[in-house]
Amino acid sequence: MCGIVGYTGAHEAAPVLVAGLRRLEYRGYDSAGLATLDRDRLTVRKRAGRVRALEELLESESAPGRCGISHTRWATHGPANDRNAHPHLGGRGGAIRVAVVHNGVIENHAALRRELESQGFEFHSQTDTEVIAHLIARELETTDDLFEAVQRAMPRLEGTYGLGVISPSRPGEVVGARFGSPLVVGLGEGEHLLASDPVAIAPHTAQVAFLQDGEVVRLTPHDFEMRHLEHGPITPRIDRLDWKPDAVELGGHAHYMIKEIREQPETIVNTCRGRLRRSEATAVFGGLNLSPRQLRRVRRVVFAACGTSWHAALVGEYLIERLADLPVEVEYASEFRYRNAPLDDRTLVFVLSQSGETADTLGALREAKRRGHPTLAIVNTVGSTIAREADGGIYLHAGPEVGVASTKAFSAQVAVLTLLALYLGRLRHLSFPDGLAVIDAIEQVPALLGEVLKTEPLIEEAAGRIASAHSALYLGRDLHYPVALEGALKLKEISYIHAEGYPTAEMKHGPIALVDRHTPCIFVVPRGSLHAKTLSNLEEVRARDGLVISVGTEDDQAVAGLSQVFLPIPEAPEVVQPLLAVVPLQLLAYHVARQRGCDIDKPRNLAKSVTVE
Numbered sequence: 001m002c003g004i005v006g007y008t009g010a011h012e013a014a015p016v017l018v019a020g021l022r023r024l025e026y027r028g029y030d031s032a033g034l035a036t037l038d039r040d041r042l043t044v045r046k047r048a049g050r051v052r053a054l055e056e057l058l059e060s061e062s063a064p065g066r067c068g069i070s071h072t073r074w075a076t077h078g079p080a081n082d083r084n085a086h087p088h089l090g091g092r093g094g095a096i097r098v099a100v101v102h103n104g105v106i107e108n109h110a111a112l113r114r115e116l117e118s119q120g121f122e123f124h125s126q127t128d129t130e131v132i133a134h135l136i137a138r139e140l141e142t143t144d145d146l147f148e149a150v151q152r153a154m155p156r157l158e159g160t161y162g163l164g165v166i167s168p169s170r171p172g173e174v175v176g177a178r179f180g181s182p183l184v185v186g187l188g189e190g191e192h193l194l195a196s197d198p199v200a201i202a203p204h205t206a207q208v209a210f211l212q213d214g215e216v217v218r219l220t221p222h223d224f225e226m227r228h229l230e231h232g233p234i235t236p237r238i239d240r241l242d243w244k245p246d247a248v249e250l251g252g253h254a255h256y257m258i259k260e261i262r263e264q265p266e267t268i269v270n271t272c273r274g275r276l277r278r279s280e281a282t283a284v285f286g287g288l289n290l291s292p293r294q295l296r297r298v299r300r301v302v303f304a305a306c307g308t309s310w311h312a313a314l315v316g317e318y319l320i321e322r323l324a325d326l327p328v329e330v331e332y333a334s335e336f337r338y339r340n341a342p343l344d345d346r347t348l349v350f351v352l353s354q355s356g357e358t359a360d361t362l363g364a365l366r367e368a369k370r371r372g373h374p375t376l377a378i379v380n381t382v383g384s385t386i387a388r389e390a391d392g393g394i395y396l397h398a399g400p401e402v403g404v405a406s407t408k409a410f411s412a413q414v415a416v417l418t419l420l421a422l423y424l425g426r427l428r429h430l431s432f433p434d435g436l437a438v439i440d441a442i443e444q445v446p447a448l449l450g451e452v453l454k455t456e457p458l459i460e461e462a463a464g465r466i467a468s469a470h471s472a473l474y475l476g477r478d479l480h481y482p483v484a485l486e487g488a489l490k491l492k493e494i495s496y497i498h499a500e501g502y503p504t505a506e507m508k509h510g511p512i513a514l515v516d517r518h519t520p521c522i523f524v525v526p527r528g529s530l531h532a533k534t535l536s537n538l539e540e541v542r543a544r545d546g547l548v549i550s551v552g553t554e555d556d557q558a559v560a561g562l563s564q565v566f567l568p569i570p571e572a573p574e575v576v577q578p579l580l581a582v583v584p585l586q587l588l589a590y591h592v593a594r595q596r597g598c599d600i601d602k603p604r605n606l607a608k609s610v611t612v613e
């Protein structure tokens with residue numbers, strides 16, 4: 001999806017802008033461009049293709065100036081070519097008054113285009129964005145205040161936008177505006193930045209202010225000013241990114257995905273820090289904004305989420321029902337928002353989202369709020385739209401997740417849900433010793449994950465057995481069923497091998513028809529309550545000449561004996577087994593994709609944050 005970076009400060013803008021675009025590359029794009037201002041001299045450089053192509057262009061044709069905007073485009077209106085790449089310019093009669101970069105979709109662009117053409121504005125691209133540039137330019141004919149001109153143009157736009165705007169009449173000034181597409185301001189020393197994702201600007205500053213819908217910001221090197229279109233001037237909330245300076249660097253890893261898989265022991269430590277209270281055998285959360293009394297009244301929990309977050313929610317369902325004896329339903333956010341799901345006044349609605357910007361999940365949250373329900377969010381990105389709009393919630397503290405294939409965020413979500421199950425359980429019938437046992441189990445996880453990660457060479461070898469497969473089945477029971485779903489999603493996302501996850505016992509009701517020697521069956525079967533019942537399913541696959549790969553407890557001879565490939569995880573209490581069992585599946589997907597030569601951090605057709613319906 002498109003990315004925006006803007007800069008004004010003491011340094012040359014172009015290198016800062018290009019480095020920012022590089023950090024957004026993982027989001028997927030097909031062209032890149034920038035515009036800079038050197039006093040009132042505007043320079044535009046853009047290219048279809050990778051950011052590297054833009055860098056090559058800049059080597060021969062520089063873009064001087066200490067102020068600028070840049071963009072990576074993911075084509076919607078008009079094909080990916082140099083002409084349609086952003087920035088787009090606005091003005092008529094040969095006067096260029098403004099350069100604009102835009103994320104989002106302008107739904108009324110055709111009508112606006114006709115109107116502007118009839119007034120002498122010429123169009124040079126097929127994009128919807130060019131109407132924004134001309135609308136702002138038209139306002140700049142009657143005011144020289146860019147901030148004002150953007151605010152006058154905004155009400156004409158229908159659809160979604162995050163904007164970065166500069167004008168030769170306002171050297172050193174960058175204006176940003178948001179409606180539906182994320183935008184964040186970075187507050188540095190003698191410099192200010194604008195971005196669609198804090199990842200782009202994190203190396204410059206940890207102080208950020210997230211724009212909300214209808215807000216517009218003016219940045220100069222030493223100052224920034226924010227207004228809401230209807231409510232006037234606002235004092236923004238400044239958030240602090242609790243990221244290490246190198247959090248968005250590869251740091252010697254071949255891909256972000258493998259870096260983030262390997263970070264998981266530390267992720268769990270960070271997610272659980274300060275949230276375990278041994279003296280009461282429970283968990284504590286700062287931001288739920290609901291008292292124990294209110295939470296005890298809850299009779300039902302609904303989780304709404306998408307993709308990997310939906311899988312984490314399913315683990316949460318099993319855990320909360322097991323530890324807190326509370327009915328849980330897990331909904332696809334995209335379905336929930338339009339479905340007439342009955343919710344009574346004792347239903348608590350949670351949404352889960354790594355990015356906090358997923359349009360479907362945000363829609364589900366807004367629908368639940370509209371119906372008057374208290375809404376809570378489990379989110380990774382501090383200050384994101386979902387985090388702000390929910391009535392309360394829990395941050396994952398997993399640090400920035402750059403890999404499109406979510407890994408450490410899943411683990412952090414499952415860890416939070418384990419703590420939530422403990423907390424809700426202790427508000428109900430879960431005994432003190434049983435609560436302590438959960439705490440003991442969680443505290444072991446980082447060290448046990450370290451053990452799992454040591455098996456990577458074995459997993460890399462196993463990947464060779466499925467790298468040429470066309471299809472794979474992932475099977476797990478109880479808490480491991482969602483883990484199987486997540487393993488299958490990881491494989492299909494980055495290696496493009498078709499994969500399906502099923503509850504193990506469901507296999508005999510249909511999927512078993514697929515089993516032959518070309519179809520790997522990956523069983524998630526650590527020792528636990530349903531372990532014995534799964535062994536017969538392994539036998540069934542063996543009997544049909546299928547390839548059995550299993551993730552099991554390290555000394556489990558029964559499972560190992562039935563498997564062609566056995567991937568061990570350490571012995572651990574059942575409630576934390578999903579946190580361990582998912583890691584071999586993440587590593588398996590990674591190494592299969594690597595062996596198939598796939599672009600792991602930029603998988604085809606996918607975006608890290610899906611901000612469209």
Ligand code: M6R
Nearest residue numbers: 307308309353354355358405406
């Ligand atoms: O940011 P979110 O957690 O709301 O994202 C939800 C899904 O789009 C996301 O989990 C997606 O399925 C990932 N690519 C999974 O790896």
